[in-house]
Amino acid sequence: MEGGPGPFDHRTTGIPAMTDEECRLFSGFVSDRFGLNVFEAQRDRVRFRLKERLEARAMTSFLEYYRFLVLSPRASEELPFLVEALTNNETYFLRERYQLDWYFGEVLPSQVRERPPGEPVRVLSAGCSSGEEAYSLAIVHHENQFRCLGRPLEIHAIDLNPSRIRQAEVAEYEGHSFRAASPEAKERYFAATATNGRLRLKSWLKAPVRFRVLNLMELSSAFPEGYFDAVFCRNVLIYFSESTMQRACALFHRVLSRGSPLFLGHSESLLGRTRLFRPQRATDFIYYTKAVA
Numbered sequence: 001m002e003g004g005p006g007p008f009d010h011r012t013t014g015i016p017a018m019t020d021e022e023c024r025l026f027s028g029f030v031s032d033r034f035g036l037n038v039f040e041a042q043r044d045r046v047r048f049r050l051k052e053r054l055e056a057r058a059m060t061s062f063l064e065y066y067r068f069l070v071l072s073p074r075a076s077e078e079l080p081f082l083v084e085a086l087t088n089n090e091t092y093f094l095r096e097r098y099q100l101d102w103y104f105g106e107v108l109p110s111q112v113r114e115r116p117p118g119e120p121v122r123v124l125s126a127g128c129s130s131g132e133e134a135y136s137l138a139i140v141h142h143e144n145q146f147r148c149l150g151r152p153l154e155i156h157a158i159d160l161n162p163s164r165i166r167q168a169e170v171a172e173y174e175g176h177s178f179r180a181a182s183p184e185a186k187e188r189y190f191a192a193t194a195t196n197g198r199l200r201l202k203s204w205l206k207a208p209v210r211f212r213v214l215n216l217m218e219l220s221s222a223f224p225e226g227y228f229d230a231v232f233c234r235n236v237l238i239y240f241s242e243s244t245m246q247r248a249c250a251l252f253h254r255v256l257s258r259g260s261p262l263f264l265g266h267s268e269s270l271l272g273r274t275r276l277f278r279p280q281r282a283t284d285f286i287y288y289t290k291a292v293a
């Protein structure tokens with residue numbers, strides 16, 4: 001590097017340098033395992049985030065850490081820490097609510113009309129973080145119940161990160177999770193806890209949600225073909241490379257039922273990138289439906 005040490009230079013931070021080769025090895029490992037594409041442009045951020053892991057394992061180079069991940073029989077113990085260090089878990093209640101309103105208000109009513117009575121509607125929240133998205137689905141479903149003809153709802157919510165799934169199961173939240181929630185929604189769906197001003201989701205809203213630690217790259221071994229009526233995978237694929245995004249699309253295509261919708265985050269797009277999904281225009285956003293193969 002020219003002009004002296006930068007902010008993450010190992011001479012000033014004590015964080016080992018990451019060579020091009022180490023970067024390539026790590027990048028391949030994380031992309032294969034988790035779909036994540038975090039390295040090329042963000043080498044310094046990754047070095048910084050993994051510093052504690054190298055220290056915890058008393059290792060002095062990223063090559064040593066990489067070899068441990070690939071070769072050690074105890075590598076699986078390290079993976080949750082690696083995931084915690086590499087993922088962005090940013091989320092909040094009723095994020096991009098217009099998509100949830102569209103699904104429960106416009107799409108689901110026509111899906112349920114064609115179903116045998118009593119059959120549940122199954123929705124997947126893929127990359128659910130600490131649960132705000134899955135519980136928002138339960139809230140918006142509740143508010144649209146009359147349109148859903150009383151169909152029971154199952155929300156399956158998965159994330160790679162075990163610590164976020166534990167938080168989701170506890171269902172206690174603080175300030176930043178409520179940035180898009182009205183005071184009325186907070187009042188109606190949450191109760192104060194005795195601890196630290198947190199709010200606890202009311203238990204009847206927890207009932208339809210099942211959380212599970214799962215890599216979405218393993219979706220097809222966890223759920224049967226055609227199982228879901230909708231997939232919400234928002235603000236997740238943005239961290240994937242083109243090839244792992246394509247693998248994820250193939251998995252969503254497999255687990256969705258015929259013609260069912262896939263909702264992505266507002267900065268994510270499949271336009272011109274896959275034939276497995278067809279873009280559909282809603283009021284002022286695009287979502288996708290499973291194309292016939």
Ligand SMILES: C[S@@+](CC[C@H](N)C(=O)[O-])C[C@H]1O[C@@H](n2cnc3c(N)ncnc32)[C@H](O)[C@@H]1O
Pocket residue numbers: 034035036087088089090091092095126127128129130133158159160161164214215216217233234235236265
């Ligand atoms: C930015 S958060 C988005 C949360 C929520 N979907 C939303 O839009 O508010 C991304 C989440 O995706 C999860 N994630 C990333 N890669 C994943 C994978 N391969 N399988 C399952 N979850 C993954 C991360 O752990 C993180 O919690």
